[in-house]
Amino acid sequence: MAENQSKEKEKQTWRNETMPEPFCRCWNGDSETEPGDPDCGCGEELDIVKWRWEAPRRGPKWVDLYQDKKQVVFHPFYSSGTAVAKGNIALKHNVHYYWEIKMLTQPYGTDIMVGVGTSDVADAVRDYTTCLGGTENSYGLSYTGAICQNGVVVDDCPGFCKGTVIGIMVDMFHGTLEFYLNRVPQGILFIDLRRHKRLHPMVCSTAAQSSMRLTYASSWTNSLLINAAKVLAASVTGQRFFKNMPPGLARALKLDFWIPLPSAGKVLQDDSERYIRKRVKERRF
Numbered sequence: 068m069a070e071n072q073s074k075e076k077e078k079q080t081w082r083n084e085t086m087p088e089p090f091c092r093c094w095n096g097d098s099e100t101e102p103g104d105p106d107c108g109c110g111e112e113l114d115i116v117k118w119r120w121e122a123p124r125r126g127p128k129w130v131d132l133y134q135d136k137k138q139v140v141f142h143p144f145y146s147s148g149t150a151v152a153k154g155n156i157a158l159k160h161n162v163h164y165y166w167e168i169k170m171l172t173q174p175y176g177t178d179i180m181v182g183v184g185t186s187d188v189a190d191a192v193r194d195y196t197t198c199l200g201g202t203e204n205s206y207g208l209s210y211t212g213a214i215c216q217n218g219v220v221v222d223d224c225p226g227f228c229k230g231t232v233i234g235i236m237v238d239m240f241h242g243t244l245e246f247y248l249n250r251v252p253q254g255i256l257f258i259d260l261r262r263h264k265r266l267h268p269m270v271c272s273t274a275a276q277s278s279m280r281l282t283y284a285s286s287w288t289n290s291l292l293i294n295a296a297k298v299l300a301a302s303v304t305g306q307r308f309f310k311n312m313p314p315g316l317a318r319a320l321k322l323d324f325w326i327p328l329p330s331a332g333k334v335l336q337d338d339s340e341r342y343i344r345k346r347v348k349e350r351r352f
């Protein structure tokens with residue numbers, strides 16, 4: 068009995084200590100200072116980036132863009148609030164989108180987030196806030212693991228650190244949004260994105276000299292083919308099928324449909340109470 072209890076407790080502690088991880092081993096150890104150091108190219112092999120970041124045209128200059136506008140550096144000198152960078156595309160109904168962002172610096176401070184939002188989201192906020200997910204007009208995943216919408220933490224996940232590859236899959240045919248951490252799906256939490264006419268990819272940060280890079284961004288118009296690929300990818304037999312495919316065909320498939328493939332596409336149930344860490348739950352929007 069006592070052993071069972073301690074085992075139970077062990078499990079809880081483990082759950083409580085879910086830590087973010089880098090995508091590859093290159094980022095372990097040494098220098099925490101330079102943005103992008105050591106800046107490996109792991110997970111960036113496909114070199115498909117169909118859109119870019121945009122710095123706000125008005126307001127304070129809190130966002131610098133580099134590498135053909137794929138890399139964002141927030142608060143290049145010091146931070147006096149929450150800076151936002153938006154993608155230069157609008158997500159259209161009936162199109163599937165997937166993009167990946169690599170965190171290049173060690174996250175710290177009030178919040179660093181990735182997500183989507185409408186044009187109602189401010190370009191800059193003179194306060195340190197959890198900007199994405201603070202209202203009904205945006206959805207955000209924080210480095211702390213909080214997944215936010217409408218001023219509420221709806222779920223908890225390991226979050227991200229320097230070197231993590233964060234994926235965002237938006238299916239504007241079904242209206243769903245799913246976050247990925249190092250290509251592992253975190254479950255579909257949002258299913259009503261079609262209520263928005265225009266959504267944009269977004270990132271935000273309160274931390275001085277924090278930086279991230281858009282490493283992959285593609286989209287696919289909804290079709291029977293793409294839906295079939297998604298169903299296959301979500302099934303065990305389907306995954307075996309993809310693994311045993313001839314290399315040439317596998318490559319073509321990867322280029323065209325890389326994205327929907329590793330999706331679990333699992334919709335998380337609303338009625339089950341999810342465990343959310345205290346430090347994740349108690350935050351300022």
Ligand SMILES: [Zn+2]
Pocket residue numbers: 091092093094107108109
């Ligand atoms: Zn690497």
